[in-house]
Amino acid sequence: MTPPLGRVTPAAGFTLLPRPPILPRARPALVKPSRSLQCVPYARELSGVKLRGDAWTWWNKAEGRYARGAAPRPGAVLVFSKSQRLRRGHLAVVAEVRSSREIVVHQANWLNGGWIHRYSPVRDVSQGNDWSEVRVWYTPGRVYGSRTYAASGFIYPQPESAPVLRQVAK
Template sequence: MIPRILLLCLLGAVTACTAPRAPVVGDAQSTTSSAYVKLAHGSRSGPLSESWNDRGDDLTSASRVPGQTTLASLPRIPQPTRPRPAILSAGRHLECVPYARKLSTFTIRGDAWTWWTKAKGQYRRGAAPQPGAVIVLSKTKRLRAGHLAYVAEVLNEREILVHQANWLNRGRIHRYTPVRDVSENNDWSVVQVWYTPSQRYGSGRYPAYGFIYPSDRDGPDIRQAAN
């Protein structure tokens, strides 16, 4: 009797171990079974991952789709850089007036500070910077004849880059020199000039008349004029 009972228990244990069970959503068996797809072309199959979409397309290789380019293969676009201020030798002592006249094509002559009144009736004048214009600084104790600077580039409403000569009476050419408006009314009536040797704005504040603008037909190419 006892051996028969033991035999029945053993048969029950074997049946319990081998009986199929319904797969549970999310378990290892169902996940593994659904993790394989058959491609539309051929009999190749593989694990479904982020590199494959629902149609079996390989998204990691641009060569599988003719004409497709990945971001990694795109050439880098160089970012424009601001020209650095530089001081060049003119080979001789060069004044600001002939240098400004050469770059701007203005025909005005005389001391720098006189250009403002002489430009009246010949050229447009104003208080807003513009590429190709000339800014006229007033005559002061430090600038006994005034000063002229050619506007090479407008950075914003209150800062420009200029080309000038004989700044602080040294007869050299200063290219891409920053100049900023420090007037109370934001009208460019007072400016500060970058001092290139120390790589910062100078402490001096210089009164300015404003800007003389070239005629439309006389506007030179800014970059070409700078060379």
């Protein structure tokens, strides 16, 4: 189990999870829900993108249903590619765009404990500045993780289902 840092509060249950509050420069935090969560249902609920299946399959499943791209936007779903480390891929929802190379996401089960990770920074480390390779904040250590993860890109929710999140202009 991952040791909690920051403010940790139990959630009432997945369907009753409130949308994360929008806070100026909120710090990364781990939240223990009443039951373990996976990234797919959490991203679906938070973003409004109504896809199913393993996280890595969302990229192809979104084709023709949702706009996709390489630019982060608040409310978009970042799709991590399938790899030896991420056998089912991973999903994270963009909460804030801090710069062309850094975003903040909300995600579930990043460290395989079923926890919700709020306000986790993610950095684009790709050669082409295209978000195809990223590093994710390691909240317990308060540093960026040492691993680089391949990403397929961003799925943009339809306007009527997009959550109200923000972009910070720099």
